[in-house]
Amino acid sequence: MTKDVDVLIIGAGASGAAFAWSMADTRMRILCLEQGDWMNPADYPSTRRDWEVRMDREFSPNPNIRRRPEDYPVNDSDSPISVLNFNGVGGSTILYAAHFPRPHPSDFRVRSLDGVADDWPIDYATLEPYYALNDRQMGVAGLAGDPAYPPHEPPLPHVPLGLAGETMARGFNALGWHWWPSDTAIATRDYAGRAACVNLGPCKSGCAQGAKSTVDITYWPVARRAGVQLRTRCRVREILVDDKDMATGVVYYDELGVEHLQRAEVVVLACNGVGTPRLLLNSRSARFPDGLANRSGLVGKNLMLHPWGMVRGTFDAPLESYLGPLSCCILSQQFYETDRNRGFVRGYNMQVTRGLGPVATARIGVARGDIPWGEGHHEAFARRYGRQIGVGICCEDLPEECNTVTLDPTLKDTNGIPAPKITYRLSENTERMLRHGLERGTEVMQAASAWDIYSDGPVRQTGWHLLGTARMGEDPGRSVVNAWGRSHDVKNLFIIDGSVFVTSGGVNPTPTIQAMALYIADVMKQRLANLFD
Amino acid sequence: MSKDSVEITDSGQRVILDIVLNMIVPPSADGRMPGAAEVGVPAYLVAEAADALPLLRQELEQIERRSRERFARGFAELEQGERKNLIGEMRAQASAFMHRLAMETLACYYQHERVVEGLGREARAPYPKGYQVVPGDLSLLEPVRARGKIYRDAP
Numbered sequence: 001m002t003k004d005v006d007v008l009i010i011g012a013g014a015s016g017a018a019f020a021w022s023m024a025d026t027r028m029r030i031l032c033l034e035q036g037d038w039m040n041p042a043d044y045p046s047t048r049r050d051w052e053v054r055m056d057r058e059f060s061p062n063p064n065i066r067r068r069p070e071d072y073p074v075n076d077s078d079s080p081i082s083v084l085n086f087n088g089v090g091g092s093t094i095l096y097a098a099h100f101p102r103p104h105p106s107d108f109r110v111r112s113l114d115g116v117a118d119d120w121p122i123d124y125a126t127l128e129p130y131y132a133l134n135d136r137q138m139g140v141a142g143l144a145g146d147p148a149y150p151p152h153e154p155p156l157p158h159v160p161l162g163l164a165g166e167t168m169a170r171g172f173n174a175l176g177w178h179w180w181p182s183d184t185a186i187a188t189r190d191y192a193g194r195a196a197c198v199n200l201g202p203c204k205s206g207c208a209q210g211a212k213s214t215v216d217i218t219y220w221p222v223a224r225r226a227g228v229q230l231r232t233r234c235r236v237r238e239i240l241v242d243d244k245d246m247a248t249g250v251v252y253y254d255e256l257g258v259e260h261l262q263r264a265e266v267v268v269l270a271c272n273g274v275g276t277p278r279l280l281l282n283s284r285s286a287r288f289p290d291g292l293a294n295r296s297g298l299v300g301k302n303l304m305l306h307p308w309g310m311v312r313g314t315f316d317a318p319l320e321s322y323l324g325p326l327s328c329c330i331l332s333q334q335f336y337e338t339d340r341n342r343g344f345v346r347g348y349n350m351q352v353t354r355g356l357g358p359v360a361t362a363r364i365g366v367a368r369g370d371i372p373w374g375e376g377h378h379e380a381f382a383r384r385y386g387r388q389i390g391v392g393i394c395c396e397d398l399p400e401e402c403n404t405v406t407l408d409p410t411l412k413d414t415n416g417i418p419a420p421k422i423t424y425r426l427s428e429n430t431e432r433m434l435r436h437g438l439e440r441g442t443e444v445m446q447a448a449s450a451w452d453i454y455s456d457g458p459v460r461q462t463g464w465h466l467l468g469t470a471r472m473g474e475d476p477g478r479s480v481v482n483a484w485g486r487s488h489d490v491k492n493l494f495i496i497d498g499s500v501f502v503t504s505g506g507v508n509p510t511p512t513i514q515a516m517a518l519y520i521a522d523v524m525k526q527r528l529a530n531l532f533d
Numbered sequence: 534m535s536k537d538s539v540e541i542t543d544s545g546q547r548v549i550l551d552i553v554l555n556m557i558v559p560p561s562a563d564g565r566m567p568g569a570a571e572v573g574v575p576a577y578l579v580a581e582a583a584d585a586l587p588l589l590r591q592e593l594e595q596i597e598r599r600s601r602e603r604f605a606r607g608f609a610e611l612e613q614g615e616r617k618n619l620i621g622e623m624r625a626q627a628s629a630f631m632h633r634l635a636m637e638t639l640a641c642y643y644q645h646e647r648v649v650e651g652l653g654r655e656a657r658a659p660y661p662k663g664y665q666v667v668p669g670d671l672s673l674l675e676p677v678r679a680r681g682k683i684y685r686d687a688p
Contacts, residue, residue, distance in 0.1 A: 046659040050644045053581065105687035112688050123687065143671070147682045161669025169673040178683055180674070198663025208660040324666040337685050358643035358652060363636050373635070374617070378561045385652065 005031040005229075008250065008264035010236050010279065012036075013091015014510050015497040015517040016270030017215035017223065018134065022521035024226035026528070032228065033252055033262070035235040036070040036088030039216060044206035052359035055205040061086065061095045062461060070233065072413035072420075074274065079424035081305050081463040083274055089232060090216035092272070092464065096510060097204055097327035098185040098212050099351060100140050102131055102149060103505035103512055106337060110398075110503045114338045114345045117398045120502045121474050121483035122519070124150070130515035130522075135183075138213040138514070139191045142183035148333040156188045159197070164321040164389045165329045168352045171448025177334040182351070184328040185213035185510070192218075201357070203325050212325075234260075237417050238283040239267055239292055239493070246532075247292075247493045253415045266524075266531070269495045270517070273303065273466030276499040277405040278420040280470065293470070293487040298480050300406055302399035302468040304504040307426050309393035309434050309457025311441030313450025320386050321355030327392075329354055335440060336506055344432040346396040349506045350441060353390035361385045370452065384452075391444060393437030393457060396506035397430045399468050426458060434458060465509050470499035485520040491532040496520050541575050541586055546593040548609050550575070553596070556620055557638050566651045569642050577641035585633055592630050596623065 007023060009016045012034035020032055041047075045054035056065075061084035063071040074083045086095045105124035110117045128150070134140075135155055142154030158181035161169065165181075172179035186203070188211075189196045197211035210217055224230060233255035240248045240261075249263035269276045277300035283292035291299050332350040335342070356364070361384055365371030371380040397403075408421040426434070438455040445453045473479025476488035481500055487493040496517040498509050505512070524531060542550055551570035558569040578586060599619060600608040608616065624631045642648055646656035 044660075048658050049646070049649075049656065051659060052644060053640050057581070104684045106685040109687040113685065145678065147677065147680065148684050150684070160666040162666045165669050166667075166673065169669075173673060173676055176676070176680075178677055178680070180677065181669075181671075198661075199666045200659040200663050202659065209663070320666075323664045333683065337683070358649065359640050362639040362643050366635055366639060367632070373557050374559055377558055378566055 004263040005029040006264070007031070007266045007268060008033065008262060009268045009270055010250065011091065011270035011272070011275065011497070012089045012215075012220065012230055013270060013272065014093050014215055015272070015513050016091070016268070017219035018137070018514040019268060019270065019496050019517040019521050020228045021137070021219040021223040021226075022518050023525070024223050024228050026525060027227065030228045031262070031264070032230045033234040033236055033250070034089055034230065034232050036086070037232045038089045039094055039206060041206065041208045041210060044208040046200040046202050046205065046208045051202050051205065052357045055202055059095065059205040061204070061464070063087070069414060070235075072417070073411055075408045075411050075419060075421040076463070079422045079463075080426065080458050080460060081307060081424060082460050083422055083463045083466065084461065085272065085274070085466070089220060089230065090214045093214040093510065094206050094216070095204055096464065097508070098325065099328050099508045100183040100185040100511050101331060101349065101507040102152070102183065103507055104148070104336065105150065107503065107505035110346070116345055117503045118473065118478075121472055127512070127515045127519055128152075130518040131511055133518055134511060134514045138185050138218050139187045139194065140183055140213065141186050141188040143181045146180040148178055148180065148336065154183055156191060158182070159184050159186055159188055159325050159328050160199070161329060162321070162324045162354065163319040164324070164354050165352065167315060167319060167448050168389055168391070168444065169330060171444045172332055174447040175444060177332055177444065179330050179332045182328050182331045184325065186325055186328065187211045187213065197325065199324050201322065201324065201326055204327060235413070235415055235417070236279060237415065239279065241285060241287060241292065241490060243287065245287060245490055247490050257415060266492045266494065269493070269499075270497050272497045273469045273499045274405050274420050274422070276495060276497055277469040278407065281407050282418055288489070293480055293489045293493055295489045296477055296480055298401075298471060298478070300404050300469050301401045302471055303403040303405055303422070303424055304397050304399060304465070304467040304501065305424060305463050306465040306504060306506070307395045307397055307430055307434055307458040308462035309395070309438045309441065309455060310459050311391045311393070311438060311445055311453065311455040312388055313445035313448065314384050314452040315387045315389070315448070315450055318386055319355065319389070321389050322357055322386055324354050327351065327353045332444075335437065342436055344429045344436065346398065346429070346433065347506055348396065348433055348437045349394040350437070350444070351392040351394060353392055355386055355388040358385055361388065368454065389450070391441040393434065393441055394506055394508070395430055395433045395437060396504050398427065399471070399503060400427060405469050465498070465504065467498040467501040467504045467509060470495050471502050472500040473502065484523040485516070494520060494524070541579055542590055542593060545597070546590065547575070549593050549596055552609065552616065553620065553634070554638055556616065557635050558642050567647050569638050572642050572645040572648065574638050574641045578637060581640070582633070582637045585637070588630055589634065592623070592627060595627075596620070
């Protein structure tokens, strides 16, 4: 048996790292178990000439393709969108785009403003100081003054627009639509001991420069220096509870498959919207026959994935559009807030992405029939390479109990632990929103003078944002955790990841996940004397 | 053994494979870009697509058999138009395999140093040197600023 700890965090990704850093000043015995390992930046694809191929193989964001020993499989056959993630110190921040927009104040008041879903039990104003703190700790680049947001000031200058960003900016301006340089978790100048971004490009396969703000190089070094222990290649099988409905610790397997018992006073789940419900559902007991902390029946339900559309256009002018952080450039929130005249409620973010590398340009062009085999191949390729720009459509999908994470009856990971199964469909509201977004994306491409425009959605390999499967709320019958992440059913069990989202907003969730983790840590510290009351 | 001489097929099949590869990406007329048969695709397939090799051999056999049935000549002896027709049929009938072969070939081709240099870029890893990107003209934001606030206040 291992030494008992005060706080046991499961998962060393975006939320677990921020939480550990914040809790370190309590001087409690804090341990984090992470099923993956530390990453070596020298291994990232951008250190190699064949970076485009490596991105699609061992650095694929899809665990079913990547298949590292530390990954668990996900049955996504009943979903038009595949689950994407990364398992390691840093979690999915290792492979994320680092696109870092905040939600709007209205995202926390969906029921009050738009009559759908539920309001969050907390609001934007409550989280704002934690967004700002997280921006500083992570190192976030951007430009103050965006009229789509309440005032905030990113600590670092925005990423370069490049010719591609300027081209799309002119398109948005021609239509009179909003656009702004994206908030981006990239050190655009030397920051906190990290070297500035040098525009390697393939941020979504790990940043060899260390400029992308991944939590293995932001929060974790500081947290560990402050005494937090991080134990890697440890896969938790189940959380244990006593007959008073209190968590007592976990059972986990180490790298060699040896089973261990780790006792803890407080257990904190930070495995995000698929890993967290999977672990809770795998933690069945006589007192919790339907899964731990699941007396509401809502663990694993209300999965939200942000259905994603993509519009791509080709331009006559050479734009060197393959240069710069691949997915971070400018955004538009022209269609973010509800306007019922559009035929749907809520809205979407438009994220301008840069052009593709030569391999992806050729593969997509040939697959689409735009670039032929044989005669004319080189000419068609040259007309596209460096001249293409993308507009991603990030749709808010509302919570629906039919969209679920359950346990697959047969699929298991390498330790024999049941794997998650995803059951997911787009609602009619989301379908309408996605169509609207693809049409508007096409419109802005036309306004920017693109000549070859195509669109697709929902794009399958885009299930990064895993939200809502252990939602927060005041009513134990309608939620899994309270307004500060504590399980209604198990008073020393906390959830601090994307599972607790009540609604999804229409933006990348990592800033909110981390702000929530910092907020929950602060509330816990304020309530240490009566944390379980 | 050099990378380009990795034997995944017999010599007859290798000739057919090289012809097919150059049908996917031929050398450019100005000589700046090599054909796909010149960039080490067989070695790439061994390293990155080993699961496809048995099917590759079967499909190359099939190409040769069809050529002899249709034209009473081996594939290597066909005229360009005849090859194009035959491979066109194969693309229609064995589309999954031919698509896979094309995708793997393009991956190998467009990361080869001769090709990258032919595109006018340095054949190197992005790290550590990185690239320069123009910062962009922020005066383009003036009309956005002028329109003012677009987010809703929340109760």
